Amino acid sequence: MFGGEWGDTTSFIPAAQAEGKVVVIRLPKGPDGRRDHSTVDRNKLTARFSSAAAIAVSEMDYLPAGYIEQNYAEPVPSLKEDPSSSVRKPAYFYVTDAVADEMLGTAIEGAKSGAVGRAVSARILVNTNTAPGRNVLAILPGADPLLRNQYVVLGAHDDHIGFNQRPVDHDSIKALMMHAAPQGADGPDPKPTPEQWVKIRATIDSLRKLHPSRPDSIYNGADDDGSGSMALLEIAERFATATTKPKRSVIFAWHVGEEEGMLGSSYFTDHPTVSRDSIVAQLNIDMIGRGRATDATGESKEGKLLHGGKGYLQLIGSRRLSTELGDLIEATNKHGKFGLNFDYALDANGHPQNIYCRSDHWSYARWGIPVVFFTTGGHADYHQVTDEPQYIDYGHMSDVAQFIHAAANNVANLSHRVVVDKPKADPHGMCQQ
Ligand SMILES: [Zn+2]
Known part of the structure; x- marks a missing residue:
């Protein structure tokens, strides 16, 4: 069945009509009149047509050269469904x-929404491989004999997105993203204007004067989440060497597989090594090494680019389950x-960047555990080979780490556990920011 054109929800068939069907989706036209794949959001399509047998997006003819090799040459672990979940997703x-x-029995170009095509029979072949993965956990026992049976979890992820088979030129990527994709991979693919090409070439030329081409195929993830996982190590050391320990126990959790769909944190919260109810809060640290005035840290809900600055820190979800926790922070x-300046813009209900649902804290929040997500936000090097240590703002990262230490200490020393005064989610349901 033809389901409509992405980007124009008025063209979509009603969700109920999609039940059991293979829903074929057409791409919208970009400003240049060509069909444009760059805005298609798989999660949104899947949510909209959740009862469909399958969703088929007609985009293979419109992908840039090398796109498939770059993005789909590797297996995708996140295709795996949670067998305990009642949520079934269409192929x-x-x-x-x-x-x-x-499939439609007519040209997709002029197809009308709801038009029924031919019967499709298909065999979906899935190659299943197993690979080892482990969370790294440490517990600092609390000082109070009663409260030590409650836990504050501090977390970060220790994985990133791997490497490319084909190296790219570091400085070219740096210049391209800086001028034409300020949010890195968290935005549309760069399509430089003639003016932007002038700036890109000038930047590459100036970098070439400093050093020869630097081919690179490794996604280092210095900010994502080298910054969080190393700050967590520093915070753990400070807790462990202090003469006075907090009243509650603290769990330090380095989660694996965040980038593959929060595999480590969802496993830990489904199979916690302490009673789940004894976890009073989780503080998640993911990308705290940037946030300069020159970094595009995200967008406002209206789509305006936001930037960092002195003391910049985004807080996400801090009052979504517990007003008291947000106030305590x-x-x-x-x-x-x-002296930190909190930016709550990305925490807005229904924000299109959906950050509340995109890092490990959600694994905890879905079980009703109050969370705070600390991040200095996005930047042009997000999920690029250029996310490297030389671009980290270490002074700022240190300030943020000291602040998170103090916040964790306050939650761990509170006379009572932070009060949950907001509705809890369905732990196996879909996240809704
Ligand atoms: Zn991350």
Whole structure:
């Protein structure tokens, strides 16, 4: 069945009509009149047509050269469904216009929404491999004989997105993303204007004067999440060497597989090594090494680019389950004179960047555990080979780490566990920011 054109929800067939069907989706036209794949959001399509047998997006003819090799040459572990979940997702695949035409029995170009095509029979072959993965956990026992049976979890992820088979030129990527994709991979693919090409070439030329081409195939993830996982190590050391220990116990959790769909944190929260109810809060640290005035840290809900600056820190989800926890974080900054400036813009309900659902804290929040996500936000090197240590703002990262230490200490020393005063989610349901 032709389901409509992405980007125009009025063209979509009603969700109920998709039940059991293979829903074929057409791409919208970009400003240049060509069909444009760059805005298609798999999660949104899957949520909209959740009862479909499959979703087929006709985008193979419109992908840039090298796109498939770059993005789909590796297996995708996140295709795996949680067997304990009642949520079933439709199969999702990409086709050429020729295949879409065959399925619909008419040209997709002029297809009308709801038009029923031919019966499709398909065999979906899945190659299953297993690979080792482990969370690294440490517990600092609390000082109070009663409260030590409760835990504050501090977390970060220790994985990133791997490497490319084909190296790219570091400085070219740096210049391209800086001028034409300020949010890195968290935004549309770069399509430089003639003015931007002038700036890109000038930047590459100036870098070439400093050193020869630097081919690179490794995604180092210095900010994502080298910054968080190393800050967590520093915070753990400070807790462990202090003469006074907090009243509650603290769990330090380095989660694996965040980039593959929060595999480590969802496993740990489904199979916790302490009673789940004894976890009073989780503080998640993911990307705290940037946030300069020159970094595009995200967008406002209206789509305006945001930037960092002195003391910049984004807080996500801090009042989504516990108002008290959100207030405590604010009070820690104020009374401890940390001088941080909190940006809550990305925490807005229904924000299109959906950050609340995109890092390990969600694994905890879905079980009703209050969370705070600390991040200095996005930047042009996000999920690029250029996310490297030389671009980290270590002074700022240190300030943020000291603040998170103080915040964790305050949660761990509170006379009572932070009060949950907001509705809890369905632990096996889909996250809704
Ligand atoms: Zn991350």
